[in-house]
Amino acid sequence: MDIVKRLSQLENERSSMIPSHEQREDWDILVEKLVKDAISNKETGPAFRLLPDGEKIIDEDFTLRSSPRDMETTLQQISDKIVSFGVQMGNPNNMSYIPGSESYLTALGDYLGAVINPYTGVAITNPGATAMQQSLLKWAGGFLGYTGDFGGDITSGGSIANLTAIITARDAFQIQPEDIRQSTVYYSAHAHHSVTKALHLAGMQYCQQRSISCYEDFAINLEELEKTIAEDKKAGLKPWLLVGNAGTTDTGTVDDLNGMADIAEKYACWFHVDGAYGAAFALCDQGKKQLAGIERTDSVVLDPHKSLFLSFGCGLVLVKNGSALTRAHQFAGNYMRDKGVDESHSPASNSAELTRPFRALRMWLPLTVLGTEPYRAALEEKMLLARYAHEKLGEIENVWVGPLPQLSIVVFRYDSGDAAYDDKINQQLIDEILAEGRFYLSTTTLNNMVVLRLAILATRTNRNAIDSIIDMLKDKISQF
Numbered sequence: 049m050d051i052v053k054r055l056s057q058l059e060n061e062r063s064s065m066i067p068s069h070e071q072r073e074d075w076d077i078l079v080e081k082l083v084k085d086a087i088s089n090k091e092t093g094p095a096f097r098l099l100p101d102g103e104k105i106i107d108e109d110f111t112l113r114s115s116p117r118d119m120e121t122t123l124q125q126i127s128d129k130i131v132s133f134g135v136q137m138g139n140p141n142n143m144s145y146i147p148g149s150e151s152y153l154t155a156l157g158d159y160l161g162a163v164i165n166p167y168t169g170v171a172i173t174n175p176g177a178t179a180m181q182q183s184l185l186k187w188a189g190g191f192l193g194y195t196g197d198f199g200g201d202i203t204s205g206g207s208i209a210n211l212t213a214i215i216t217a218r219d220a221f222q223i224q225p226e227d228i229r230q231s232t233v234y235y236s237a238h239a240h241h242s243v244t245k246a247l248h249l250a251g252m253q254y255c256q257q258r259s260i261s262c263y264e265d266f267a268i269n270l271e272e273l274e275k276t277i278a279e280d281k282k283a284g285l286k287p288w289l290l291v292g293n294a295g296t297t298d299t300g301t302v303d304d305l306n307g308m309a310d311i312a313e314k315y316a317c318w319f320h321v322d323g324a325y326g327a328a329f330a331l332c333d334q335g336k337k338q339l340a341g342i343e344r345t346d347s348v349v350l351d352p353h354k355s356l357f358l359s360f361g362c363g364l365v366l367v368k369n370g371s372a373l374t375r376a377h378q379f380a381g382n383y384m385r386d387k388g389v390d391e392s393h394s395p396a397s398n399s400a401e402l403t404r405p406f407r408a409l410r411m412w413l414p415l416t417v418l419g420t421e422p423y424r425a426a427l428e429e430k431m432l433l434a435r436y437a438h439e440k441l442g443e444i445e446n447v448w449v450g451p452l453p454q455l456s457i458v459v460f461r462y463d464s465g466d467a468a469y470d471d472k473i474n475q476q477l478i479d480e481i482l483a484e485g486r487f488y489l490s491t492t493t494l495n496n497m498v499v500l501r502l503a504i505l506a507t508r509t510n511r512n513a514i515d516s517i518i519d520m521l522k523d524k525i526s527q528f
């Protein structure tokens with residue numbers, strides 16, 4: 049076939065990929081309807097919707113075909129198979145794991161970002177997008193107390209942010225393959241598993257890893273930490289990295305960051321803090337007090353998709369010595385020769401990614417349109433709610449309540465004094481709660497005992513939600 053004729057045929061066949069203005073408007077109306085339903089589900093429905101007995105959702109439900117399908121049927125499928133089941137992120141009664149909430153303005157930022165679709169990897173292709181990211185990093189560094197020429201990146205989440213920091217710490221210490229087995233890292237027994245995963249991904253899995261036990265309040269035991277470092281040094285090992293927690297996932301505990309910073313300085317270690325859950329609490333005065341010392345870290349992680357209430361897909365890492373971050377991540381190729389001279393602030397120069405979605409916009413839009421004040425208020429509210437829940441749980445007979453929450457997680461357990469029996473009862477308690485679905489909680493183990501958690505972080509969680517969960521727990525526990 050004549051090439052020109054074939055090209056015109058192909059252009060015609062792909063023409064639907066650029067929708068007309070009218071087509072876009074029709075789609076927008078249908079999407080808006082689904083958005084309304086999804087939001088009202090979060091506001092009024094149960095926190096967790098189980099599939100009806102015998103029903104399954106399988107990958108064949110989503111099999112692609114070569115032919116088109118109308119938007120209405122397609123959105124109905126999303127509604128039936130995704131919106132209607134599973135955990136309703138943003139529901140006020142979801143207090144499981146570290147709960148997320150939808151941010152409508154983040155959704156609009158994603159929408160705009162995908163439509164504008166600027167190339168945000170390097171500064172030259174869109175200087176405004178890079179400047180927006182830089183401004184957000186400066187803002188986060190500002191409320192965490194970072195000064196000087198720090199650098200950072202907006203990542204997809206906390207795991208990648210931890211990985212970015214650990215790679216930077218590895219390169220800042222110029223760890224060569226032959227040094228790995230002597231290099232020693234210290235973290236608390238309550239560190240998030242993304243830290244050990246990051247060590248693995250950074251090629252540091254064969255370094256010496258010391259899991260340090262915790263005090264009764266689940267903060268890292270500083271005496272044991274220092275003793276272990278001193279012994280390791282004596283044995284010829286090279287203490288390299290200290291990882292502190294600014295809010296553990298289990299209990300929301302903040303390690304003594306000043307104490308850890310002193311030890312890191314004394315032994316010349318890199319001090320990283322995983323504040324994926326907790327660091328953003330520094331936006332409010334009460335949180336800032338709990339996080340004292342965070343400004344002394346060499347690197348820190350903070351997840352806007354956790355404690356800044358943004359929809360999933362947003363982590364943040366800061367590195368005090370910005371050029372250490374750039375040195376570990378700046379690479380080039382021949383095809384990049386036109387990209388400009390000083391690219392040290394380009395996201396790609398500070399990240400494993402080159403091309404990336406316009407993440408800065410999904411964060412900047414809500415914080416700009418609403419201002420930062422509502423976020424400060426929400427964080428203070430969640431901290432106070434946790435204290436309120438702690439007090440109310442403590443009033444229930446046969447309930448053990450963990451330490452006074454430092455941030456917004458409360459742990460508790462049915463406790464009759466018979467540990468084995470109590471484990472069964474606590475498991476029964478969570479099984480019943482999940483089967484009913486109105487509330488969604490999760491458990492962990494502390495000192496080998498099953499405990500339930502209230503992780504209070506969903507934007508809509510308020511005093512009513514806490515009162516109703518306490519009533520439900522009281523009722524269930526009274527029947528044991």
Ligand SMILES: Cc1ncc(COP(=O)(O)O)c(C=O)c1O
Nearest residue numbers: 146205206207240242297324325
């Ligand atoms: C303390 C902590 N660090 C890191 C992570 C990992 O973050 P992400 O799930 O965004 O990768 C989590 C996730 O809950 C966390 O709680």
